[in-house]
Amino acid sequence: xxxxxxxxxxxxxxxxxxxxxxxxxxxxxxxxxxxxxxxxxxxxxxxxxxxxxxxxxxxxxxxxxxxxxxxxxxxxxxxxxxxxxxxxxxxxxxxxxxxxxxxxxxxxxxxxxxxxxxxxxxxxxxxxxxxxxxxxxxxxxxxxxxxxxxxxxxxxxxxxxxxxxxxxxxxxxxxxxxxxxxxxxxxxxxxxxxxxxxxxxxxxxxxxxxxxxxxxxxxxxxxxxxxxxxxxxxxxxxxxxxxxxxxxxxxxxxxxxxxxxxxxxxxxxxxxxxxxxxxxxxxxxxxxxxxxxxxxxxxxxxxxxxxxxxxxxxxxxxxxxxxxxxxxxxxxxxxxxxxxxxxxxxxxxxxxxxxxxxxxxxxxxxxxxxxxxxxxxxxxxxxxxxxxxxxxxxxxxxxxxxxxxxxxxxxxxxxxxxxxxxxxxxxxxxxxxxxxxxxxxxxxxxxxxxxxxxxxxxxxxxxxxxxxxxxxxxxxxxxxxxxxxxxxxxxxxxxxxxxxxxxxxxxxxxxxxxxxxxxxxxxxxxxxxxxxxxxxxxxxxxxxxxxxxxxxxxxxxxxxxxxxxxxxxxxxxxxxxxxxxxxxxxxxxxxxxxxxxxxxxxxxxxxxxxxxxxxxxxxxxxxxxxxxxxxxxxx
Numbered sequence: 001x002x003x004x005x006x007x008x009x010x011x012x013x014x015x016x017x018x019x020x021x022x023x024x025x026x027x028x029x030x031x032x033x034x035x036x037x038x039x040x041x042x043x044x045x046x047x048x049x050x051x052x053x054x055x056x057x058x059x060x061x062x063x064x065x066x067x068x069x070x071x072x073x074x075x076x077x078x079x080x081x082x083x084x085x086x087x088x089x090x091x092x093x094x095x096x097x098x099x100x101x102x103x104x105x106x107x108x109x110x111x112x113x114x115x116x117x118x119x120x121x122x123x124x125x126x127x128x129x130x131x132x133x134x135x136x137x138x139x140x141x142x143x144x145x146x147x148x149x150x151x152x153x154x155x156x157x158x159x160x161x162x163x164x165x166x167x168x169x170x171x172x173x174x175x176x177x178x179x180x181x182x183x184x185x186x187x188x189x190x191x192x193x194x195x196x197x198x199x200x201x202x203x204x205x206x207x208x209x210x211x212x213x214x215x216x217x218x219x220x221x222x223x224x225x226x227x228x229x230x231x232x233x234x235x236x237x238x239x240x241x242x243x244x245x246x247x248x249x250x251x252x253x254x255x256x257x258x259x260x261x262x263x264x265x266x267x268x269x270x271x272x273x274x275x276x277x278x279x280x281x282x283x284x285x286x287x288x289x290x291x292x293x294x295x296x297x298x299x300x301x302x303x304x305x306x307x308x309x310x311x312x313x314x315x316x317x318x319x320x321x322x323x324x325x326x327x328x329x330x331x332x333x334x335x336x337x338x339x340x341x342x343x344x345x346x347x348x349x350x351x352x353x354x355x356x357x358x359x360x361x362x363x364x365x366x367x368x369x370x371x372x373x374x375x376x377x378x379x380x381x382x383x384x385x386x387x388x389x390x391x392x393x394x395x396x397x398x399x400x401x402x403x404x405x406x407x408x409x410x411x412x413x414x415x416x417x418x419x420x421x422x423x424x425x426x427x428x429x430x431x432x433x434x435x436x437x438x439x440x441x442x443x444x445x446x447x448x449x450x451x452x453x454x455x456x457x458x459x460x461x462x463x464x465x466x467x468x469x470x471x472x473x474x475x476x477x478x479x480x481x482x483x484x485x486x487x488x489x490x491x492x493x494x495x496x497x498x499x500x501x502x503x504x505x506x507x508x509x510x511x512x513x514x515x516x517x518x519x520x521x522x523x524x525x526x527x528x529x530x531x532x533x534x535x536x537x538x539x540x541x542x543x544x545x546x547x548x549x550x551x552x553x554x555x556x557x558x559x560x561x562x563x564x565x566x567x568x569x570x571x572x573x574x575x576x577x578x579x580x581x582x583x584x585x586x587x588x589x590x591x592x593x594x595x596x597x598x599x600x601x602x603x604x605x606x607x608x609x610x611x612x613x614x615x616x617x618x619x620x621x622x623x624x625x626x627x628x629x630x631x632x633x634x635x
Contacts, residue, residue, distance in 0.1 A: 031120070059098075064088050148171065148212050151212070176192060179197070212238055214258060229261055278563075288305050297454065312359060313339055314355055368386070373413070373420075373421050376424070378544070384603065387425060395443065408429065416611070423607045427580075429505065431580060446492060449482025476548060479516045479548050480548070505569065557570040558571040
């Protein structure tokens with residue numbers, strides 16, 4: 001029986017549906033004639049078949065086919081399908097009148113039949129479709145009576161679509177909506193009532209015996225999401241959310257998917273939306289090369305470049321598994337993309353020259369770097385070799401090969417650096433400035449804060465600690481960091497490259513820094529546990545090289561807005577190219593000897609603002625740079 005119903009709704013032969021509709025047309029035409037002449041004293045003899053009826057069926061059938069009436073499924077019949085039937089009926093009437101006029105000047109057709117025909121036909125065609133859908137929906141409800149009772153937060157378009165998806169799956173039973181719009185109170189969507197406001201979720205969840213909460217408000221900002229999540233947490237019930245439309249469009253989520261609330265949904269600001277038109281205009285049809293293409297940032301850069309029109313992408317990666325994985329993903333998802341994979345160390349001149357010769361890139365994104373602060377404090381030689389000397393090798397090769405744009409991925413730790421990572425990245429920025437003396441290549445630096453869920457970052461560490469039952473380790477109760485998502489960081493990189501200023505340093509206006517303590521507490525709650533009760537938080541003290549707070553700009557860097565309202569450009573501090581290049585030569589010699597003392601001395605001399613946190617107390621004031629609106633100039 002179930003199989004028969006499924007064939008009727010989805011797999012029913014199209015000819016059977018066409019036959020049904022033509023029978024309805026015949027019934028409508030003949031029935032209207034019978035009704036019309038039933039009031040006449042001497043009604044004419046009506047035939048059940050005639051040339052006139054054949055013309056009516058042929059004309060109306062052709063209109064049905066051209067109107068696309070048979071491309072939809074009865075199982076999902078809705079208002080757009082009904083509107084399509086209305087249009088087909090009206091246009092069909094015109095076609096019938098034209099055909100009958102040619103045949104017999106419409107001498108035998110009562111005008112009352114012509115007037116009533118489209119209305120009657122809409123009812124005869126629309127009613128079976130809507131009744132069948134109602135039958136299928138009620139069948140789904142009956143079959144899902146043992147399913148999860150679900151309370152939906154948000155009675156907008158997302159909630160409307162969610163009810164249909166939940167009923168179709170049969171695994172969930174919607175029992176009510178919650179929405180803050182007072183005008184919706186007491187109304188129903190698809191028979192599901194709006195029971196109250198979101199703040200009433202604790203009481204209503206108990207009254208409805210709900211077992212699951214679903215947040216169907218994909219467009220709300222992070223502050224509002226925090227309020228909604230806090231309300232859900234008070235119930236003690238599991239909760240899920242529907243994905244944002246942009247996540248569906250780029251393939252990060254599936255339509256109708258119920259996913260856990262991610263920590264990025266609770267960031268204290270709205271995600272920055274890039275100017276995709278400018279990015280596509282700059283990127284479209286170009287060849288790009290990405291170093292560190294298998295890493296968190298490099299891999300997402302490759303995806304976004306492919307998604308927004310790059311013709312060729314060269315992947316340069318030292319990790320063979322990461323390179324294989326990324327190349328396979330790009331070839332699978334973008335079959336028309338020319339993909340070039342190069343295995344090797346970008347700091348090797350032969351490797352980077354080989355990659356540039358293969359790719360002939362218009363732009364190079366230098367994402368390869370070491371970034372773990374505590375580790376690099378004891379690995380000075382490798383930090384300088386990979387973050388500084390490799391940057392010089394790649395930047396010089398781009399200059400010699402005539403690459404149009406070189407983009408250095410930097411960090412907010414390069415501002416007033418208090419650790420080896422920050423100092424090495426600041427020196428890498430100075431290398432790019434020194435290279436920019438010759439203007440054949442545009443050297444662009446992009447700084448951003450901590451990237452959520454990147455390899456080795458705090459979020460996956462906290463997630464693993466929570467999964468293990470704790471404790472969650474936070475270095476200091478007062479420590480704060482700027483955060484952004486991986487896609488957002490890569491969008492900033494592409495946007496900065498598209499702006500294309502020479503010798504520029506860009507950063508994102510990232511709002512307020514996030515206390516790591518609050519981040520840990522929110523992640524524990526999102527896991528369905530209580531901080532301090534189910535999972536302990538312990539404070540371990542700042543690790544080597546770590547600061548309490550990070551800054552986005554140096555005090556001597558004048559900043560201004562760009563064409564994008566959330567991207568700021570710093571006016572780079574001047575450097576003496578000869579001194580930078582001389583320092584690099586000394587560092588290469590010291591690196592070859594593995595002389596870390598000489599490397600440390602050269603680094604401090606080259607980056608005079610480098611003040612290791614274990615040698616000086618961090619200033620209590622001026623730890624966070626604010627951006628007064630009156631001081632920002634637009635370019």
